[in-house]
Amino acid sequence: MNKLYIGIVLLYALLMASCGHSSLTAIENIHHRQQLDSLVATLPKKQVRVDSVPVHILVMHLEGDFTYYGQPVKEVQVEMKEEVIVRISFHTEKGALEVLNGLESAFGTGLKESSGPDLSWKTVEKNIIFNVSDYKGNLLTLGNKEKSYITLYFNQPVNNKVTSAYATVPGTSAGDNYRLEVDNSECGYRVYVNGFLALTHLSANTLGVTADINAYLQKGSKQTLTVELLPGVDFDGHPRTRLHQESVVTVAVHKWSDQSCFSPVILQFQTPNADTMIQLEPHYYKAIRASRFAGQPSATVNQTFTTTVQAFELPAYATATDIRKIPDAKERVLAHYRKLQTAYQNKDTQQLASLLFPLEQNKAMAWHLYKPTDGQAQWKNITDLAHITDTVTLAENTSLYITPDGRFAKLIVDGRDDPACYIEDANKVYPLDYYVSIDKNNEPHFVVE
Amino acid sequence: MKRSLLYCLLLSTLWACNRPASKKPSDIIQINAITRESDLLADYPTLHFIRNGISGYEYNDERYMQLMGMPVAGMSIAIDEDKLHLKRISVELFKNKQDAVNLKEKLTALYGKPGADSTGEFYASGENDLLVWKNQQQLIGLSLPKNMNTVAEITEAPTFQIFFTQP
Incomplete structure (x- = not known):
């Protein structure tokens, strides 16, 4: 029995040895606001200096016996915005190589641009930037005499809420992404993936229009692509009413990872194209194979393709009711968009979270494209936008676009395919381009952007 | 006591296994071993390539890149239009005269006497000499400062390029 105790003691000793940086003064162990507060509380007042800066931003200089991966740090600068840590920066007195090795053994090879x-390293909670002060050499000659300069940018929107949710996201491994690349001649087109409108293009003769289609792929491997040929506009910019003879659209689906x-x-x-040739001009011989649909007001062509198996199914797919059968569907969808508009106008991040967060989280978990950190950055954009914006527009004349399967709908501006709800500032328009589904309990949800 | 020693051994093994493995030589990109079919992102998953445009990548970390045994400062790769093969690799060397001279000698030993650029595949400014070697799958271009053998020190980094010819 005694031996067992010795074993346990040894285990404990080893554990302590292997996580030897448990003191809070090791900067690498500061992950959130609460830990910083406890640290500041232990420092003598004369070691904490607060700069007078604009409202909502607080800059503190902390002096103390800090370390970063074992290297001494004399002073730390902390920047907080609206009570959340935004940035911590400091330099080590020496030991640049040691710090670099510490960072690389914790987070893997750094990104060098x-x-x-x-x-730099991107982690779920922060971005870390490693820099060497006053150094002209390269990484092969870097030693421990040099000082390192470290900046930590924290990603902690909405009171760490997002951070803790994304912490549960499993590591993204091999995953494929899919992208359309479309060329057209004398016509316009819309391309749908599984009934979702992925691309609209009305001007003729454009090469290499691309769109990411991951968000529209369905569970399983078989996917449907629909091309709708539209008359588009002619050379002078006037809209055509019928499909021109040379109305051809070429679509390529690329896989990438x-x-x-x-x-x-x-x-x-x-x-x-048609099977037979036609002569274009009566006076000289120039014959072409015209589009099979020439002269029609529009035409659709379906094509299927297979992807690597998509294990994920949008939650709404399982429960959504057929929107075509709901008599007041447009009003219901409109009301849901109004909720979003109000949330943005009131800068109500809680309401925004309840409307959009499940969707953004699903996206982050489902698609490799939106890695946890990217999904989080996306979410930060949403909440940042909410803080700067006053003008969220919901267009007056809208119509309801319903996917062919009836499960999803979105509001678009009448006569165009632009999203009806958007945020506008001096330089840019941010479309709030979300589909809405209505579940079995008659509750509307935003589902896919 | 024997048992506690065993515990100790087991634990230290566990502890050692938990640490990240030290850098393996396979994590170092050997630029001279890259072929038209190499998929660098798949071959070196621990290294971070930066996407550069639609069909190109860059890699900058001199610790993990070697050309015939010498470290290099940066590399950019371009993908062929078929999107399934590499088209061109451009490498920036360090400003080290001896390395550049050695590289020239090694390439000459491997592929024979270099010629001038008759293909128009490579670009060099007026201050540089452009040497080109040809083999079955690739054109190799090395751009060196003029009068390399007489200058004491070089101020501009030599560049090295491989253009993969389609078989």
Whole structure:
């Protein structure tokens, strides 16, 4: 029995040895506001200096016996915005290489973008920037005499709420993304993926229009692509009423992933031409194979393609009711958009979270494209926007676009395909382009952007 | 006592396994081993390539990149229009005269005497000499400062490029 105790004691000793940085003065252990507060509380008042800066922003200089990956740090600068830590920066007196090794053994190889010795790491809770002060060499000659300069940018919107949710997201491994690439001749087009409108383009002769389609892919591997040919506009910009003879759209679906340089084409097809040639001009011989749909007001062509199996199904798919069968569907959808508009106008981040967060979280968990950190950045954009915006517009004349399966709808501006709800500032328009589904309990939800 | 020693051994093994493994040589990109079919992102998953445009990538970390045994400062790669093959690799070397001279000698030993750029695939400014080697799958271009053998020190970094020719 005694031996067992010795074993336990040894285990404890080893554990202590292996996580030897448990003191709060090790800066790498500060993860959120509460830990910083406890640290500030232990410091003598003369070691805390607060700069007088604009409202809502607080800059503190802390002096103390801090360390970063074992290297001494004399002073730490902390910047807080609206009570949340935004940035902590400091430099170590020496030991740049030691700090770099510490960071790389904790977070893997750093990302190096410039030719200087700057490296960065993105983690769920913060972005870390490593820089070497007054140093002209490169990483091969870096030693421990140099000082390192560290900046930590914290991602903590909405009182850490998002951070804790994203912490549960499993690590993203191999995953494929899909992208459309479309060329057209004398016509306009819309491209739908599984009934979702992925791309609208009315001007003729444009090469290489692209759209990411991950958000529209369905559970399983079989997906449907629909191309709708539209008359579009002519050379002088006047709208046509019928499809021109040379109305051809070429669609390619590319597969790509962060794990590969290459992005092979998995589907390439062209809308069909007629079987026989026609002569264009009566006086000289120039014959073409016209579009099979020439002269019609519009035409649709369906094509299926297979993807690697999508294990994820949008939650709304399972429960959504058929919107076409709801008599006041447009009013219901409109009311839901109004809620979003009001939430933005009142800068009500709680309400925004309840309207959009489940959706954004699903996206972050479902698609490799939206890695946890990216999803989080996206969410931060949403809440940042809420803080700066006053003008959220809901267009007057709108119509309801319903996906062919009847499960999703969104409001678009009459006669155009632009989203009806958007935020506008001096330089830019941010579309609030969300679909709405109505579940079995008659509750509307935003589902996919 | 024997048992506690065993505990100790087991625990220290666990502890050692928990630490990240030290850098393996396989994590170092050997630029001369890259072929038209190499998928660098898949081959070096621990390294962070930066996407550069639609069909190109960059990599900058001199610790993980070697050309014939010498470290290099930066690399950019371009993908062929078929999106399934590499088209071109451009490498920036360090401003080290001896390394550049050694590289020139090694390439000459491997592929014979270099020629001038008759292909128009490579670009060099007026102050540089452009040497080109050809083999079955690739054109190799090395751009060196003029009068490399007589200058004491070089001020501009030499560049090295591989253009993969389609078989």
